[in-house]
Amino acid sequence: MAKTKYGIKVPLAVDDYVWVCNPGADAAWFDPEPVLYNSRQEAEERAKIWGPLARVESFQLDNT
Numbered sequence: 001m002a003k004t005k006y007g008i009k010v011p012l013a014v015d016d017y018v019w020v021c022n023p024g025a026d027a028a029w030f031d032p033e034p035v036l037y038n039s040r041q042e043a044e045e046r047a048k049i050w051g052p053l054a055r056v057e058s059f060q061l062d063n064t
Helices: 040-050
Strands: 002-013 016-019 055-062
Touching (some): 002 040
Antiparallel strands (some): 002 016, 002 055
16 A cells, blocks of 8 residues: 655756665665655745745655
């Protein structure tokens, strides 16, 4: 069953967005993981630091 969380995307170029990722100690540079939030409201509040072009999108986690 998939679980919905929310992440932030920021513009890289015109019509090209990338997920905001966490370069944690166990994350590899070639396999980044997006920073995810449990609610859209929390993600929208955190997205404010990225400026007006940042957007919040749903992210499906596969819990199989």
